[in-house]
Amino acid sequence: MSLTSRKSGLGVLGFDNALLPVGDLPEAVTFYERAGFPVTFRLDEAGIALLGAGGETPGLLLRTEEGFGPRPVPWPAARLWLEVRDARATARALSEAGIEPLAPPLSTSTGYVVEIADPWGNVIGFTDYAKRPELARS
Template sequence: MPGFGRSPPYADVMSDDESYELLGFDNVLLPVGDLGEAVGFYERAGFTTGFRLDEAGIALLKVGGETPGLLLRQEDEFGHRPPPWPSPRVWVEVPDARAAAEALTAAGITLLDEPSPVATGWAVEIADPWGNVLGFTDYSKRPELGRRP
């Protein structure tokens, strides 16, 4: 990994006026302490498991019909912890964030706060047992910006 003040490894093949193109997300990796517990938590939160490779310590959770997903990666010494503040957050779009909050609560998942209005609609957040924060947001105020079901 390059250190401060050092050029990135590709610097000698790219001129200052060249760049690379970001094509989209591959996957979002989330560290977890126990793969089985994590898969159970996320399935209760509404995610579907795309695949699970226990020998590699990974499981892919699907997010809608998109190819990228949430990749859970087991870290053996990673115990339960509250979410650090500030913490990176991964938000996914849902048709109705307030209905998602009700479903999450019914599944025994604690909300970090009650659903709140945002510029595009409503949002609610949860944290997994390892402090990874996930948000569920809708586009009820700006449906033209949201995905079409």
């Protein structure tokens, strides 16, 4: 039986932290704070900072990688999407904070999504359930 079958399962309970490699911790923290992520803790000597994501304990863990410089967004790239109430309003707020979305909000089957990329090419999306509110977090 495959490890991915529902019967055997892996016992995954949910997400822990999402680790994002960055080349400069202070610059990364400033970028993500402008995008609305509060710093939960920061340990500069270890090159890490944990950013809050909603009311959940897990968050975005920024980890400095030596010699990791700015890079363009590769396509396709791994993406992390986070739920928001209104992705179009989030796009406007990001623009007002000086963070330009990669593209205008995209219509999906459940709502809208807007994505940003940090200077190291990590892509974060903000998605809503405007078209399927019964699936949204309450």
